Amino acid sequence: DLKSRVTVVGSGNWGSVAAKLIASNALKLPSFHDEVRMWVFEEVLPNGEKLTDVINTTNENVKYLPGIKLGRNVVADPDLENAVKEANMLVFVTPHQFMGGICKMLKGKVTGEVEAISLVKGMEVKKEGPCMISSLISKELGINCCVLMGANIANEIAVEKFSEATVGYRESREIADTWVQLFSTPYFMVTPVHDVEGVELCGTLKNVVAIAAGFVDGLEMGNNTKAAIMRIGLREMRALSKLLFPSVKDSTFFESCGVADVITTCLGGRNRRVAEAFAQSGGKRSFDELEAEMLQGQKLQGVSTAREVYEVLNHCGWMEMFPLFSTVHQICTGRLKPEAIVHYRDHKA
Ligand code: NAD
Ligand code: 13P
Secondary structure (H helix, E strand, C coil): CCCEEEEEECCCHHHHHHHHHHHHHHHHCCCEEEEEEEECCCCECCCCCEHHHHHHHHCCECCCECCCCCCCCEEEECCHHHHHCCCCEEEECCCHHHHHHHHHHHCCCCCCCCEEEECCCCEEEECCEEEEHHHHHHHHHCCEEEEEECCCCHHHHHCCCCEEEEEECCCCHHHHHHHHHHHCECCEEEEEECCHHHHHHHHHHHHHHHHHHHHHHHCCCCHHHHHHHHHHHHHHHHHHHHHHCCCCCHHHHHCHHHHHHHHHHHHHCHHHHHHHHHHHCCCCCCHHHHHHHHHCCCCCCHHHHHHHHHHHHHHHCCHHHCHHHHHHHHHHCCCCCHHHHHCCCCCCC
16 A cells, blocks of 8 residues: 555644644645544543544534534544554654553554654653653654654644644654655644754643743733743753753754744643643642643643653752752642742753
């Protein structure tokens, strides 16, 4: 079979928009089969219907992306193994905390010929140290894995407002170009960059900066403070990325995945919004409670990423160099008050 078959593993807010982008291109491009499978973590809606059935009859993800048609060629499938069975291109896009379990379920179920891309912003911390999600996928499944990150608030792309994104690749530029082709539309401009770790660390670490920006908003500290937090955050992102992977390039931080994603997430993201509410409550309400109440099933990545980063900093003896990252974690756990977000010296990370 010379045509590629794509399966999207994940169907949350961004997962559904990714399926929509891919589905529109699969119809147009002769090198792809029309049908795009989407694995759905099955759930029963309040009216008793299964989410998968509703997606397949209405062509909408009524829970995570209401009001948007995904494209008739998107087929929702609640069976993970069945969903990936015939695909030679896999797009991973779930909250990062579920990726360990998903990889375990897929182990031995995909062949080495398959190409993958991760849209997941996050990392796992293992005994040996941090493991980026693309490496987790590569190692567990024995397949190559690119990443796609960028300033991409899903609801804005869903209504086809212009934005950019960055594909990070390890070896084959040709494969990166195939992913660029599959995602690009007139309103979604994708650029390939030969720096998979840099791109993925940008997408992951900016969620911690967004939590800090939310605290600043909740405390009504103003625009200058927020800009300072974004600048310090970007410096810490670059410093930590380079300590973890010396190959990371400075230029990556000027791509969509870097400065642009920091800006959009600190202005309009979910991490920012929930952190704002946390600071407004004086740290009295928990992130778990606020997430459940404000996001209705969507998941925050910044709080757990702050903890994972803290573990890495602690383990490596780097805490002093990353006052913003470490302060965010200590505020999230209640050890420090939200006001502490500006009570540190910039150690020039
Ligand atoms: P989301 O925040 O909408 O999360 C909800 C999804 O998680 C649902 O599909 C739900 O079924 C699934 N889920 C719940 N419990 C599960 C379980 N036990 N196992 C597996 N899945 C389960 O998800 P999203 O917005 O698609 O985010 C996925 C990734 O994309 C994240 O890393 C996020 O940072 C990143 N991202 C999101 C956006 C955005 O604007 N939403 C933009 C860019 C990147
Ligand atoms: P939030 O998860 O904070 O909404 O950020 C979405 C995002 O990654 C935008 O690029």
